[in-house]
Amino acid sequence: MSPATIVMICLICVGCAIGIAGLVVAAIHGLRLRKAAKKAGFSSREDVQQLMKRIEALGPRVEETKQRYEVVAERLESLSATTDNLKYLRGKFDQATGLFRGLKF
Secondary structure, eight states, X not given: OOHHHHHHHHHHXXXXXXXXXXXXXXXXXHHHHHHHHHHHTOOSHHHHHHHHHHHHHHHHHHHHHHHHHHHHHHHHHHHHHHHHHHHHHXXXXXXXXXXXXXXXX
């Protein structure tokens, strides 16, 4: 056997070992996922599918809520600016009428 053939056989063995190690890691992650699903109360694939359907149905509601919060944030920012403007105007008014407050008519 030539050295090239031996190197090729070694590389094939290393590739197979890496492939088997990948399958073992995938199996371990699958078992962990299965244990977590049982812990969460999912006993069958149908339960998971029902949960996925409910999650997909919540998508539009989440978008609506997000848009509402954005509108509320804009209104709150506008209200804050208006409040600051009113405080400024009240200060100016107090400065302008400060001498006449003590007078009684």
